[in-house]
Amino acid sequence: MQKKRLFASFAVMALVAGSLVAASGVATAATRTVIVWAPYTGGNLDMWNAAIKRVEAANPGLSITSVxxxxxxKSLAAINAGNGPDISVSNGNGNVGWFCGSGAWQKLNVLMAGKNGLDVKKTFNASANASAISNNVRCALPLGSEVFGFYSNKDLLAKAGFKNPPKTTTELLEYSKKLTTFNTDGSIKVAGFLPWAGYYGFDMDSMWLGQMFGAKWYGGDQKAAFASDPRWAKAFNWQKSFIANVYGGGDFDKGSKLLIKFVAAKGGEWGTEHDFMTGRVAMKWDANWMGPMFCTGDDWAMADKCTAKYEFTISGFPVSPELVATNYGSGVVGQAQMGISKGSKNVKDAWTVMKALATDTKLASAWDSANGAPSSLLSKDARPAKYPDWYQPIYDIVANPASAYHVVKNTGEHQEEALLQNLMASWQAGDTPNLKSALSDLATKVNQIVARNS
Amino acid sequence: MQLTKAVASFSPRKRGEGALAPARKKLKVPYLFIFLCMSPWIFGIIIFTAYPMVASFYQSFTKFNLIDSPEWVGLENFHRMFFEDSDFWLALRNTVWISAISIPLRIAFAMFTAWVLTKPKRGSSIYRTIFFLPSMVPTVAASMVFTYIFNPAYGPINRGLEAIGIKDPPFWFMDPKWSKWGLILLGLWGIGDTMIIYLAGLLDVPKSLYEAASLEGATQWQSFRYVTLPMMTPVIFFSFVTGVIGSFQYFTQAYVASGQVNDYSHAMYFYATHIYFTAFRAYEMGYASALAWVLLVITLVCTLIILKTQKRWVHYPNGSLFK
Structure with a gap:
């Protein structure tokens, strides 16, 4: 009887212990959680969350919390306070320098080379790979791209006798002269092209101007190259002479004043009042996601057929004549980026999730189809199954090896871009008398910021 | 001069004077209860004012980028501010400029508007409401509207100027030489809140003083100079002090307007803007804290100077509040 009791007691204990072990096993599985913070909302967030569900399904026992x-x-503040997410997403790569440089995102080199690694060269395009690195540290994986290229109004160009968009800066000037018309009071009626900081452009005009001339932001010594790379001075001088010749009849001040007024009267950026849609400007540099809007006037999704008043075409930026062979067809290409936060308690799983999201072709194609955000992935599966012909040049620009975003360094929220844009604006208004010293001051300032943040 | 004496000796009857005020029964309330009633405020001031001030004072001697722990750098931030940071001096210059021009203009304009509003015999409350309304418009909205009004291409101001024969009207916010004047005009448009204080002050000037002035043959200007102005000095003093404090924190209008146009020359870059950009664009919290503390010292010194000089020019019928 006693034996029986003893046996029963052991059996109960074993059962309890077994249940506890099993329960702890379940608990262990359930505690494999990865927290992901992203800036997305609405439909974009839905697509993102669907991708997260796919990652969860492919990794049993892994729970992903998406916010x-x-x-x-917000991410920065939380990472600093020690309660940040495991993964955070930045829209655009201007922040990569800051997040890598300050250590807010962890270095990925070891994870990439590990058993569950990733051959980024075979996975992402060249510009995406370059822009996820800052100060030789790779701390990010790219998501969808934003592509900046050259838009031409096909109808206006044809009317002026041009079949194709301009390939060189010289051609651009020639086209613009022919396309620009004036009102009887001397004001500009239709502008050919505006190399102008602040004419739409998202404060990136100076970056695009530099790209046309192949100007480098940092030299081999990692110092700011605005003064040492003569292509910057060349770009700015070209801008000045363009304004004088196309709009001022050789008089820069006159051209500049006319353009200030022209820009002040620009139509709204979002919708059919945009100057490019009304035919007020014939050619402009802009983002890929403006294409769907130029096509229909009120949508970000790619339509099969454009219903806008004018037909347009997208191409790479016109480049300085000596760069045609190497650089024509390229544009500025940036990416959304994501990284693993400093202080993440689950780096291994965070890497698994981040890798899966970055290489999810379904997510990439859905995003591109809805927003015009081409993937950074080389795989053609990452493209929408169906897209209009006019969108193909965007993929060509992304694939062009000369396409790039400038090297990003730890300057806070891309301070160097704002400073360069200010210089361009001051120069075009005729308020910078000495370009050489202004470029030199800019380089000094950027170097000081980088040094302070190092 | 007799008028001035009359104003100086004028003292309205104090409350309760001439009549026996009823004896007040002292309420006995436990201190703990008083403390409990005050605790939300005490809690708020400790958490949301005292702690951030102490923290920012400490951080002003550190290099702090939000990610790493603050690193003690001693007086380096202050050295950088005074000897290396050209934007600091630019922002300070702009701030002093806008203070020096806008404060006197606001005072004069508010007083003039209030004086005009004392004149209508009928419908005065309607006029007062109309003049007060602009101050109720949110600053951001008002700033955006002004960038439209001053738009050099289609803004009504330049259209009007062109219509009266001015060939090349200014580009306002798009021209560094004119952008600050655009902000001044925006400030004058929203003068309603200050105007109401002046209006109350003007209506409070005893009519007997004007009657005395009139009997002595004073002109309208003399009545203003020797009656209105001295009686209004406490109001002027108040708006001067609050104007100085406010103008050193000038931010929203400039931030919105410069965001609408290319403020490449930083003509609309003020001290508070410099703090904002340093803290939230460059993420240099330590340096931004140092800038904020220097701003506090500058504002404090200016306020103390004004308080010190007020004895010479502010007339209090009941004696100074700051003896």
Missing amino acids: GNIDMA
Whole structure:
């Protein structure tokens, strides 16, 4: 009887212990959690969350908490306070320098080379790979791209006798002269092209101008190259002479003043009042995601057929004549980026999730189809199954090896871009008398910021 | 001069004077209860004011980028501010400029508007409401509207100027030489809140003083100079002090307007803008804290100077509040 009791007791204990072990096993599985913060909202967040569900399904026992509508300032503050997410997403790569340089995102080199690694060269395009690195540290994986190229109004160009978009800066000037018309009071009626900081452009005009001349932001010594790379001075001098010749009849001040007024009267950026849609400007540099809007006037999704008043075409930026062979067809290409936060308690799983999201072709194609955000992935599966012909040049620009975003360094929220844009604006308004010293001051300032943040 | 004496000796009857005020029964309330009632405020001021001030004072001696722990750098931030940071001096210059021009203009304009509003015999409350309304418009909205009004291409101001024969009207916010004047005009448009204080002050000037002035044959200007102005000095003093404090924190209008146009020359870059950009664009919290503390010292010194000089020019019928 006693034996029976003893046996029964052992059996109960074994059962309890077994249940506890099993329960702890379940608990262990359930605690493999990865928290992901992203800036996405609405439909974009839905697509993102669908991708996260796919990652969860492919990794049993892994729970992913996705939080949308989180900007980078919030992520930064949380990472600093020690309660940040495992993965955070930045829209655009301007922040990569800051997040890599400050250590807010962890280095990925070891994870990439590990058993569950990733051959980024075979996976992403060249510009995406370059822009996920800052100060030789890779701390990010790219998501969808934003592509900046050259838009031409096909109808206006044809009317002026041009079949194709301009390939060189010389051609651009020639086209613009022919396309520009004036009102009887001397004001500009239709502008050919505006190399102008602040005419739409998202404060990136100076970056695009530099790209046309192949100007480098940093030299081999890692110092700011605005003064040492003569292509910057060449670009700015070209801008000045363009304004004088196309708009001022050789008089820069006259051209500049006319353009200030022209820009002040520009139509709204979002919708059919945009100057490019009304035919007020014939050619302009802009983002890929403006294409769907130029096509229909009110949508970001790619339509099969454009219903806008004018037909347009997209191409690479016109480049300085000596660069045609090497650089024509390229544009500025940036990416959304994501990284693993400093202080993440689950780096291994965070890497698994991040890798899966970055290489999810379904997510990439869905995003591109809905927003015009071409993937950074080389795989053609990452493209939408169906897209209009006019969108193909965007993929060509992304694939062009000369396409790039400038090297990003730890300057806070891309301070160097704002400073360069200010210089361009001051120069075009005739308020910078000495370009050489202004470029030199700019380089000094950027170097000081980088040094302070190092 | 007799008028001035009359104003100087004028003292309205104090409350309760001439009549026996009823004896007040002292309420006995436990201190703990008082403390409990005050605790939300005490809690708020400790958490949201005192702690951030102490923290920012400490951070002003550190290099702090939000990611790493603050690193003690001693007086380096202050050295950088005074000897290396050209934007600091630019922002300070702009701030002093806008203070020096806008404060006197706001005072004069508010007083003039209030004086005009004392004149209508009928419908005065309607006029007062109309003049007060602009101050109720959110600053951001008002700033955006002004960038439209001053648009050099289609803005009504330049259209009007062109219509009266001015060939090349200014580009306002798009021209560094004119952008600050655009901000000044925006400030004058929203003068309603200050105007109401002046209006109350003007209506509070005893009519007997004007009657005395009139009996002595004073002109309208003399009535203003020797009656209105001295009686209004406490109001002027108040708006001067609050104007100085406010103008050193000038931010929203400039931030919105410069965001609408290319403020490449930083003509609309003020001290508070410099703090904002340093903290939230460059993420240099330590340096931004140092800038904020220097701003506090500058504002404090200016306020103390004004308080010190007020004895010479502010007339209090009941004696100074700051003896």
